[in-house]
Amino acid sequence: MMRKIMGSVRPLAYLATAPIAGVAGFVWSLAATVIVTLLAVTQLGGPAFLGAAWVTRALASVERRRAGWVLGAPVAAPYEPVTGTLRSRVAGVAAQPATWRDLAWLVVLFPLGLAGGVAGLVVAIVDLGSIVAPLWAWAVPNPHAPWPMKPLMTTVPGRFGLTVLGLALLPVAAWFVRTLATGLARLASALLAPGEHRRLVERAARLAETRRRVVDAQAAELRRIERDLHDGAQARIVAAGMTLALAARKLRTDGDAAPDVALARRQLDDALAELRRLVRGIHPPILTDRGLHAALAALAGDSPFPVSLTGPLGGSLTGSSGGSLGGSLGGSLGGSLGDERYPAAVESAAYFVVAEGLTNAAKHASASTGVVDIRRTGDTVHVTVTDDGRGGADPNGPGLDGLRRRVEALDGILTLSSPPGGPTVLHAELPCAS
Numbered sequence: 001m002m003r004k005i006m007g008s009v010r011p012l013a014y015l016a017t018a019p020i021a022g023v024a025g026f027v028w029s030l031a032a033t034v035i036v037t038l039l040a041v042t043q044l045g046g047p048a049f050l051g052a053a054w055v056t057r058a059l060a061s062v063e064r065r066r067a068g069w070v071l072g073a074p075v076a077a078p079y080e081p082v083t084g085t086l087r088s089r090v091a092g093v094a095a096q097p098a099t100w101r102d103l104a105w106l107v108v109l110f111p112l113g114l115a116g117g118v119a120g121l122v123v124a125i126v127d128l129g130s131i132v133a134p135l136w137a138w139a140v141p142n143p144h145a146p147w148p149m150k151p152l153m154t155t156v157p158g159r160f161g162l163t164v165l166g167l168a169l170l171p172v173a174a175w176f177v178r179t180l181a182t183g184l185a186r187l188a189s190a191l192l193a194p195g196e197h198r199r200l201v202e203r204a205a206r207l208a209e210t211r212r213r214v215v216d217a218q219a220a221e222l223r224r225i226e227r228d229l230h231d232g233a234q235a236r237i238v239a240a241g242m243t244l245a246l247a248a249r250k251l252r253t254d255g256d257a258a259p260d261v262a263l264a265r266r267q268l269d270d271a272l273a274e275l276r277r278l279v280r281g282i283h284p285p286i287l288t289d290r291g292l293h294a295a296l297a298a299l300a301g302d303s304p305f306p307v308s309l310t311g312p313l314g315g316s317l318t319g320s321s322g323g324s325l326g327g328s329l330g331g332s333l334g335g336s337l338g339d340e341r342y343p344a345a346v347e348s349a350a351y352f353v354v355a356e357g358l359t360n361a362a363k364h365a366s367a368s369t370g371v372v373d374i375r376r377t378g379d380t381v382h383v384t385v386t387d388d389g390r391g392g393a394d395p396n397g398p399g400l401d402g403l404r405r406r407v408e409a410l411d412g413i414l415t416l417s418s419p420p421g422g423p424t425v426l427h428a429e430l431p432c433a434s
Contacts, residue, residue: 010069011181015120017066018184022113025059025106032056032103046090053093060102063109064192070178070185078194080201098194105191116184120177127173130166133159207411236271240264292347296354296372304362307370342381346430349406350374350383353414356403357385357426365389365424376432385426393418 032052039048061077068074078101082092093099247260286295293309300307341347354372361367367389374383394400395416407414407428418424 011178012120012124014066014069014181014185015117015177018109018113018117021059021063021066022110022117025063026110028055028059029103029106046086049090050086050093053099056099056102056106059106060192063105063188067185067188067192070181071189075189075193078192098192101191105188108191109188112184112187116180120180123173123176127166127169130162131170133162133166233271233274236267236274240267240271243267287344287347287351291341292350293374295347295351296374299351299354299358300372303358303370305368305370307358307372309372309374311374342430342432345410346381346432349410349412349430350381350428352406353383353403353426353428354385356399357387357424360393360399361385361387361389361424364393365391365422367422367424379432381430381432383428383430387422387424389422389424390420391418391422391424392420393424 032055036045036048036052039045057079064075064077078096078098080092080096082089084092243260243264247257247264249255250257250260286298296309300309342350358370358372361370365387367387370385370387372383372385374381376382393416395418400414400416404414407430410430412428412430415427416425417427
């Protein structure tokens with residue numbers, strides 16, 4: 001109850017300042033309209049229009065911050081940048097719907113702010129005045145006041161009765177002030193917030209930036225694969241071929257080729273392991289064969305520290321280090337974690353989020369336990385990796401930056417919380433409309 005009453009302070013401040021803002025906005029709107037109209041036929045028309053628009057936007061920005069008192073956060077600005085010549089800037093500002101919606105709000109705020117501010121202040125002042133009636137009512141005796149004001153104002157029991165009545169109506173007054181302020185602030189947000197056009201422009205810009213980052217990431221990934229093939233598997237296969245050629249020469253001269261054959265075999269095994277590692281880095285086969293949950297179970301099993309895999313799609317299982325355990329977890333328990341399949345790109349991104357989180361926890365954070373949680377809410381898959389390491393992870397590190405690009409390519413969101421001392425929480429939201 002007290003929290004709701006105290007939560008009415010900012011709405012009351014919003015209503016109290018609404019008449020002042022309304023009068024200032026209306027006077028400026030009227031003056032700006034007259035000045036710009038008179039100067040429109042002169043060479044000063046363009047600069048006057050831009051100057052008036054700048055002042056109007058400044059007043060609208062104040063209104064956005066005032067609405068934030070009630071809504072909890074300032075309303076975002078909807079303006080698009082304009083550059084170029086004077087004529088192009090005038091045309092660009094005039095073409096933006098936000099320019100005229102700002103002016104409309106400054107005009108509308110005058111009657112609405114005046115009415116809402118007076119109503120809110122009257123209700124608040126009357127109720128607060130009733131609560132403190134014993135402190136002031138004695139100073140304004142009125143023997144001719146009508147009933148029931150006469151006994152309430154002129155007698156001690158009546159004044160304390162006003163206090164009780166004011167306290168009883170305080171929640172109602174607080175509700176009225178909050179409701180009135182919320183309605184006015186939401187109307188301000190409807191006119192002053194970015195419109196559909198602005199949201200589409202921002203989304204297009206965000207998609208263009210995401211596409212550029214994805215192209216860069218793909219190019220970097222191709223260079224990495226080429227480098228790993230050239231310096232890893234290819235080098236080992238060449239070495240194995242040279243060793244086999246040496247063994248063949250020894251066989252022609254009746255020499256002992258067994259050590260060379262054994263060495264070549266080890267080199268080929270190393271090359272095969274390198275190729276398998278490279279394939280897993282591109283797209284783990286277990287994702288295709290058994291799905292995301294089995295692949296995550298395998299990651300949990302391969303981790304050097306215990307990892308719990310949880311989520312509403314299946315129970316909780318705990319993995320420990322050891323490749324064989326990881327494979328058995330992925331193979332035998334993957335189905336128990338849920339048979340629902342997601343798009344291949346979503347499964348791949350979720351897998352690498354978990355892989356990166358567990359790798360960083362083991363390599364840099366000295367974690368002793370970890371938790372991987374995967375759940376689906378509507379059309380979004382939420383993947384969270386938590387470890388109890390020492391924290392302090394760099395959100396702009398190369399590994400996390402590449403991971404962020406992979407997630408953003410799917411129009412997803414990747415967040416990292418890693419305060420010094422831990423815990424570290426890596427969270428990804430991946431759209432999964434089906």
